[in-house]
């Protein structure tokens with residue numbers, strides 16, 4: 001029987017193997033790939049991005065991460081939620 005811990009280990013190994021394959025495929029150091037895929041967008045950066053205050057030079061990296069990361073995309077939606085509500089209430 002598989003425990004939750006077995007599943008977590010499988011996920012970690014799966015992620016590591018995908019990162020190695022990606023690094024070999026893109027011919028970039030593994031560290032670069034790991035940084036893009038493992039380091040998620042900081043809460044403050046998401047906040048700045050959602051309000052349009054993130055520095056322009058940081059936009060491409062953030063947006064390319066968002067394209068590949070469902071987790072950060074969902075966090076961005078959570079950031080945008082209250083603002084969209086405020087807009088809606090403002091219009092009503």
Ligand SMILES: [Zn+2]
Nearest residue numbers: 040041069072
């Ligand atoms: Zn992310």
